[in-house]
Amino acid sequence: EVYYQPCVDLRSNEITGCEALVRWRHPVRGMISPAEFVPIAEETGLINQLGEWVLMTACKEAVNWPDQIRLAVNVSPIQFRSGTLALKVIAALAASGLSAGRLELEITEAVLIRDDETALAAMHQLRAIGIRIALDDFGTGYSSLSYLKRFPFDKIKIDRCFVTDIADPQGSAGIVEAVVNIAAERSMTTTAEGVETAQQQQLLRELGCSEMQGYLFSAPKPAAQIRELLAGHRQGPAAGAAATRRRKPVAGAA
Ligand code: C2E
Ligand code: CA
Ligand code: CA
DSSP: EEEEEEETTTTOEEEEEEEEEEEETTTTTTEEEEOOOOOOOOHTTTHHHHHHHHHHHHOOOOOSSSSTOOEEOOOOOOHOOOTHHHHHHHHHHHHHHHOOOOEEEHHHHHHSSSOHHHHHHHHHHHHHHHHHHEEEETTTTTTHHHHHSSOOOEEEEOHHHHHHHTTTTTTHHHHHHHHHHHHTTOEEEEEOOOOOOOHHHHHHHHHHHEEOOOTBBBBBBEEEHHHHHHHHHHHHHHHHHHHHHHHHHHHOOO
């Protein structure tokens, strides 16, 4: 199954998009986390089919969302190296009718470690289609600042480990601020992952981070619940204003 987690703009508090996160509902073992089965799918090569299914399923779902809501899909380094990712993306966009500008692929730096040239070519191909590319889990692994110079990312996702202790005296606020500044200087946006408290949200806002994701706003949810959430979110302030406008003439007439 595919669950979706909203991403929220820290200035406007609007939902800007949702990230697709795959789950396995096992008949005996219950819900199994992708952290458990994605690495196995990568080892066995099944990740290509699994990833293609997630991409197709999520694009077909996102086409029902309000037009300004983007879809982010995680892509394994193995899919990236397969050489057919751009074709799979084109197929998913064509089958769903989702516009390329609404799709963002999340890749980790593991994509870039080996075979820079192939990765770079694939990224440019995807860019040419009009899709956006985010660097996931930034700051974990072998983060090299030179990646940011060589690869055309639209967004950096700041890993949860820097958000968890952002409020601590010896915590990661300085690191987050540095990443936000680097991103801004290269016209990239930043999304903080794993935001769980209002205090973390406030600090991230003050540090200039663009967006946030996390349990504070919403955990990943099944498609139907996300549809409701998006509909309610859109109708929220706007519907309130429309209702006020509608009531006025009635009140005047009375
Ligand atoms: P990720 O891409 O870094 O996704 C964020 C993970 O953090 C998700 O775990 C999400 O449920 C969790 N999370 C979100 N907000 C919070 C929070 O406030 N607190 C805490 N503690 N956790 C939060 P999930 O869904 O278990 O996914 C784990 C990883 O599995 C993902 O990490 C991603 O790397 C991978 N994954 C998930 N779906 C796919 C997929 O379709 N394809 C590929 N290749 N990988 C996937
Ligand atoms: Ca991700
Ligand atoms: Ca991440």
